[in-house]
Amino acid sequence: MRLVPVTIADVAARAGVSKTTVSRVLNGKGELDSATAARIRDLIAEMGYVPSARAVGLARGRTRIVAMLLPSLNWPWMGEVLQGVVEVVESQGYGLLVFTCTRGDESLRHFASQVSAQSFDGLVVIEPDGTLDYIATLHEQGLPVVLIDDRGHSPRFPSVRSTNHDGARAAAGHLLELGRRRPLIIAGDERFGCVRERLAGFAEAYARAGLTLDAALRLDGDFTYESGRLAARRALEHGLEFDAVFAHNDVMAVAAMQVLRGAGRRIPEDVAVIGFDDLPLAAQADPPLTAVRQPVREMGAAAARALLAHLAGTPLPETPAILPATLTVRASTTG
Known part of the structure; x- marks a missing residue:
C-alpha cells in the first residue's frame, strides 16, 4: 500500500x-x-x-485561503469571533490561516513574510497593538482587508464594529430603572476608543436623569480577572458607597461579584452588577450575570462575508458595518 x-x-x-x-x-x-x-x-x-486546492489556486492567481491576524487567542471573546469567521469561510470553500502576535516583532515578521509570499487572498484582522497603520498600508497596496474594530478606531479601510456607546447607555438605563444611583464603574484602558465610548454612553444616561456620576466611583482595570478583583477590593477597602457595578467586560464583572459576595454583599439586593460582552461565562456565573451583549460571533461572520464577497467581485463597503449591542438581563440585577 x-x-x-x-x-x-x-x-x-x-x-x-x-x-x-x-x-x-x-x-x-x-x-x-x-x-x-x-x-x-x-x-x-x-x-x-x-x-491541492492551494496549488490549483496559485496557478489560477488565487489561493482560496484567507488569513486572520489576531493579538492573541487568549482574549476572552476571541473564540466566539473566530468561530464566526470559520463558519463563513468554510461554508464558501475557503481555508483559513490564523496568525497571532504573541511573540511581538517576531510574529509580525513571520506574518509579513506570508503577505510577501501571497499565501492568502485577503485578511480579516483584530488589530494587534500598534499595527493599524501597517494594516492600512497593506490595504492601500492592494491586499483586501476587513477590520473587526473592537477598539473604536474608525480606520481608513472597511470594518465591522458594535455600538459600545449605546450598549453602555442601555446598561445605565437599566440600573436607573432599578433605582441604582451610585454605580461603581470598573473601566478598561481608556486609550481604547471602545472604552471611551462605554464611559460616555453610561454617563450620558445618568446625565439625562439629572445625575452626575461620582468620579471617585470609577476604577480602572485592564479587562483581566485580576484587575476586576483588585478594583472591587479597593472599593471596599476605601469605604466607597455604591449600589451597582458596571464593569467593561464580563471577566471583570464576575471577579467583582466574587469579591463582593465574599465581603457579605448580596447580589443584586445590595449591589446590582452588569458586565459587557455577554460571553457564555455570563450565563454560567453565580448569580447569572446581566451583560451588554456585544455580537462578537456575528461581527466575525460579517467581516468574513464582506471579504469573501469582495473576492467574488463585490466592492468592499466604504462605511463601517455596525451591529447593535443589546442588554441581556439576568439575576445579577433583578434577583
Missing part, C-alpha cells in the same frame, strides 16, 4: 512529460495535443492524484 501521496512529479514521470504540462492539463491552460491531454487525465485518475 502506498502511504506517500501521489505528486504532480509522479504523474509527469509516468506520462513522460514535464510537471508544467501536467499543470496545464489540470488548469485547462495552453495548447496541448488532445491525445496527450487525455492520456494525462487518465493517469491522474489511475494514480489517484489529488491536486
